[in-house]
Amino acid sequence: MNANVGWRINWRTLLIVAILSVGALLMVLPYYWMVISSLKPPEELYTYPPRFTVLKPTFAPYRELFTMLPMARSLLNSVFVASSVTLSNMFLCSLAGYAFAKLRFPGRDAIFVALISAMMIPWQVFLIPGFVIVKNLGWLNTYWALIIPNLAMPFGIFMCRQYIMSIPDGLIEAARIDGYNEFGIYWRVILPLVTPALATLAIFTFLSQWNSFVWPLIVTQSSQMRTVPLIIAVLNGQFGANFAMIMAGALVVTLPMLLVFLAFQRQFIKGVFLTTIRE
């Protein structure tokens, strides 16, 4: 009887593991296909039946990617834009978040509500005037257009404010009595305590900037200013039949974020909740 129950439980677990594994296989298969397709010479790419292994792996698609397109420059652009935006958000959002959480000033709540409400509005509404403003500032096709509008995003301010609210007022009062000015309090007291929230903010800001597509698509024109996802769009448009090269491009976009994700998986998965506490 007991043995029977034990056997049944194992069988159930086995079934669950089987279902989840089939699902996981389907999640990973497109990535596997991306990698092996990017290494296939043309005669192996278009075969029937399709092969799950590569007989003569070649790096030619990657060579083409870096020689026929300014791929290296795009990688540099993406790294530069995403890093600048991330650093700036860490500083400006925590600074503003401190003001909204712990300092009194007229209009504080109204301004904060306005910032938060903006997160609920579909981005398409800001797209066209945003483009016109950037154009009139003469920023089209420059780093300014890619970086400046995103320097302090409402979401980051919201997250920092929520986090800083949980810091006891006593700490701030004590620092004030010790003669720190407000910036000193921010720098010496708040910033060290808010590091976990800033780490999450950094991860998600970098990720969203790295993968950002629509804004770079409309504000850049020359091939020198493209960020990495735009290269995929260009490949898709101009080299539509060269799937090996497209897969190589997709891998170049995917790999850096995938490595960061695997290194910080728990922060990522926990961070999902921090990044979506709205309302």
Place this chain on the structure above:
Amino acid sequence: MRRQLDWHPIAFVFIAPALLLFLIFIFVPLFASLYLSFTQYNVLHPPQWVGLENFRQLLFHDPRFWKAFRNTVCYVVGVVPIGISTALLLAAALEELARGKQLFKVLYFIPTVTSVVAIAAVWKWLFAGEKFGLINYGLIQLGLKPVDWLLSPTWILPAIMIMSIWAGLGYNLVFFSAGISTIPQTLYEAAKVDGANWWGRFWNVTVPMLRPTLVFVVVMAVINSFQVFDQVYIMTGGTSEGTGGVLDSGLTLVSYLYEQGFVRFRMGYASAIAYLIFGCVFGLTLVNIRMLRSK
């Protein structure tokens, strides 16, 4: 003697950069695009006031707008329920495991950290026509007929939907699995005593207890999928068919906005589309918040 202020003027310095950016790139554009939606504007010449003409044109004389609207609604109605119920079932199964949860979460979560553009490019290759695409190979193995997914007016939208469901699965799964782990085990024990099988426990304990999470995830999924663009741009692109794919079968509201605004430079018309999308999303959110409050 200097009187101590009861508020901190320095606070305005602290919020100044954020506030300035907010005013220039969010607050002003919000009203600017409302103004532009009543004008004809091609960037080169100053906007010309046309009143409600853009909206009249869109709503009554533009079949492509309605095609985009229908496609978007189909997309939302397909992706949200299938995506969410699959994620929920998988999460319920996952939470029964004693070990290995994190591994599965990581595997399912990978698409969430991948550029949608890259994912779409990979799926375009998976969906490739004739016999070269992996998916058609799978169909042939199952004894089915291969489909020319991305070049067929019938199949292009389902192809985009399948890709989107796949890409969104892990994100929802992580939410649901966290929600399920907070449900008291005693409820399941009680249901077991009452003789409920797995499905009965799922339907009568997990789903009702998960309602707040469920409503939240549905709200976000509806809002996000209503604004689908990146994958549509890639999967309908690269052919001579324009933004919408064959016969506009893959045209969504945001891709139509993109085409009008940034391919044809009809910025007034595109702004009107933006405000119609805003209206739809706002309406959908109100309906969903009412759902939230009702419990």
